[in-house]
Amino acid sequence: MWRVAVAGDRALLVTLGETIDPSLLGLVLALDRALSDQRPAGLVSSVPAYASLLCRYDPAITDVTRLEDVIRQFEGRLDAAIPAGLVTEVPTQYDGPDLEAVAHKTNLTPADVIDAHASREYLVYCIGFAPGFTYCGTLPDELVVPRLASPRVRVPTGSVAIAGRQTGIYALASPGGWNLIGRTDLRLFEAGATPPVRFKPGDRIRFVPNR
Amino acid sequence: MIEVVDPGRYTSIQDRGRPGFERFGIPPGGAVDWFAASVANHLVGNEPDAALIEATTSGPTLRFQSEATIAVTGGHCPDAGFPSWRAHRVDAGFALDLGRVSPGLRSYIAVRGGIEVPLVLGSRSLCAIGAFGGGVGRPLQKGDRLAIGATVSSPAVSEQWPESHRLPIRGPWEVHVVPGPHPDAFDPSAFQRLSATACLVTPALDRMGMRLDTPGLRLDATEILTTPMTAGAIQVTPSGGLIALLADHPTTGGYPVIASVITADLPLLGQARPGDTVRFRDVGLAEAARLWRRLSGWLDPSA
Numbered sequence: 001m002w003r004v005a006v007a008g009d010r011a012l013l014v015t016l017g018e019t020i021d022p023s024l025l026g027l028v029l030a031l032d033r034a035l036s037d038q039r040p041a042g043l044v045s046s047v048p049a050y051a052s053l054l055c056r057y058d059p060a061i062t063d064v065t066r067l068e069d070v071i072r073q074f075e076g077r078l079d080a081a082i083p084a085g086l087v088t089e090v091p092t093q094y095d096g097p098d099l100e101a102v103a104h105k106t107n108l109t110p111a112d113v114i115d116a117h118a119s120r121e122y123l124v125y126c127i128g129f130a131p132g133f134t135y136c137g138t139l140p141d142e143l144v145v146p147r148l149a150s151p152r153v154r155v156p157t158g159s160v161a162i163a164g165r166q167t168g169i170y171a172l173a174s175p176g177g178w179n180l181i182g183r184t185d186l187r188l189f190e191a192g193a194t195p196p197v198r199f200k201p202g203d204r205i206r207f208v209p210n211r
Numbered sequence: 212m213i214e215v216v217d218p219g220r221y222t223s224i225q226d227r228g229r230p231g232f233e234r235f236g237i238p239p240g241g242a243v244d245w246f247a248a249s250v251a252n253h254l255v256g257n258e259p260d261a262a263l264i265e266a267t268t269s270g271p272t273l274r275f276q277s278e279a280t281i282a283v284t285g286g287h288c289p290d291a292g293f294p295s296w297r298a299h300r301v302d303a304g305f306a307l308d309l310g311r312v313s314p315g316l317r318s319y320i321a322v323r324g325g326i327e328v329p330l331v332l333g334s335r336s337l338c339a340i341g342a343f344g345g346g347v348g349r350p351l352q353k354g355d356r357l358a359i360g361a362t363v364s365s366p367a368v369s370e371q372w373p374e375s376h377r378l379p380i381r382g383p384w385e386v387h388v389v390p391g392p393h394p395d396a397f398d399p400s401a402f403q404r405l406s407a408t409a410c411l412v413t414p415a416l417d418r419m420g421m422r423l424d425t426p427g428l429r430l431d432a433t434e435i436l437t438t439p440m441t442a443g444a445i446q447v448t449p450s451g452g453l454i455a456l457l458a459d460h461p462t463t464g465g466y467p468v469i470a471s472v473i474t475a476d477l478p479l480l481g482q483a484r485p486g487d488t489v490r491f492r493d494v495g496l497a498e499a500a501r502l503w504r505r506l507s508g509w510l511d512p513s514a
Contacts, residue, residue: 005392008471128463
């Protein structure tokens with residue numbers, strides 16, 4: 001059962017689940033598409049993330065009851081499959097300041113950490129937090145480490161990082177608490193571009209070590 | 212042209228923001244006290260989406276190199292030597308030294324014609340974390356020069372904006388919220404206990420959000436899977452403190468949200484100073500809509 005909850009006086013938050021799971025992301029993206037195809041009156045925009053979708057509305061045009069009815073009509077009727085797309089390669093220089101510490105915590109060598117991180121294809125689950133920040137999952141079990149005890153004030157642009165079961169790319173310099181294992185020169189955010197971000201949820205990526 | 216002689220504590224170009232790009236991680240932005248900003252534009256006869264100057268805590272010194280019509284609204288500026296909440300004609304060479312802002316935290320300077328900086332993703336607002344917008348992609352610095360635009364919608368208003376049509380500018384604050392959207396992350400009495408608590412504004416605040424302490428109250432929250440966030444969301448951190456999100460908020464977050472401040476009361480949050488107390492009160496959506504219509508009606512009686 002989806003949870004549809006009031007998020008302030010201009011948005012509803014639809015929660016489809018509580019786990020990082022490709023089929024939940026697939027449902028979120030399918031609901032997002034279905035709503036943008038149907039264009040219900042008063043729905044202004046939507047924001048997908050992992051297993052939830054924020055639906056912003058104009059209270060002068062619609063209300064929570066009507067909008068929830070529109071959303072609920074799709075419950076149980078969506079295809080959770082994420083359309084297969086190209087896998088984008090992310091050239092990565094694995095020289096992050098936390099690579100040694102991650103190796104130590106995981107009882108691996110730095111070379112093992114790099115091999116494990118670059119060994120699989122990842123799904124983009126969310127663009128959020130800051131412009132273009134790309135959340136991907138899920139990491140191999142042996143690379144699961146907690147966030148840093150105290151976040152860095154400034155993480156450089158292009159940093160490739162891991163935390164919990166997630167790996168991510170800092171599109172822009174920002175504060176951050178993830179373990180930095182590498183960096184990429186791939187530009188992920190360009191305010192003047194359409195769209196301004198390189199990736200969207202549902203995309204597939206692979207990190208490729210620079211030789 | 213307007214020359215920035217002294218930028219003040221944190222001064223940026225803002226307008227009504229760029230809602231709709233949150234799916235790219237881009238915050239909605241725009242004036243934190245959207246109501247005071249709207250009044251300032253109204254007083255000088257600007258379009259509602261004209262760009263203006265937002266000052267925080269301590270305002271800028273600006274030199275007008277040509278004559279201009281300006282209005283200052285929002286937090287009080289007792290040292291400006293310049294009556295606020297009304298339009299003024301100033302001569303070429305005039306220097307506006309806004310000085311400290313108190314009570315209130317943020318003041319707005321509108322210039323007839325608007326501040327002319329390029330639109331980026333539909334808005335002239337500074338997006339500080341993205342380093343774009345606001346003309347220079349950062350807060351204003353000494354020596355910056357701002358062009359004045361030519362788009363106006365009506366003559367400047369000759370009367371002062373009535374006090375009866377302003378929002379409170381000093382605490383203690385009562386801020387209206389609707390509970391949620393994460394009730395499952397808290398025990399059932401949590402919101403009731405929060406609304407009985409005088410929360411304390413801490414110095415940890417900026418345009419992204421503000422931390423509040425809850426003296427005498429310990430809220431326990433379970434972490435949630437990263438979810439989209441809204442301006443006004445009141446997050447509960449693992450240590451039991453609160454973070455109320457403002458215009459430049461991170462678009463997603465992993466702390467559960469116990470309640471969300473209604474749009475009509477976001478200006479109050481934006482004016483609360485460190486040391487002020489805030490009580491959050493549940494009003495329901497019908498009252499939230501009524502309070503929004505009240506402010507809209509002040510700005511446009513014909514609406």
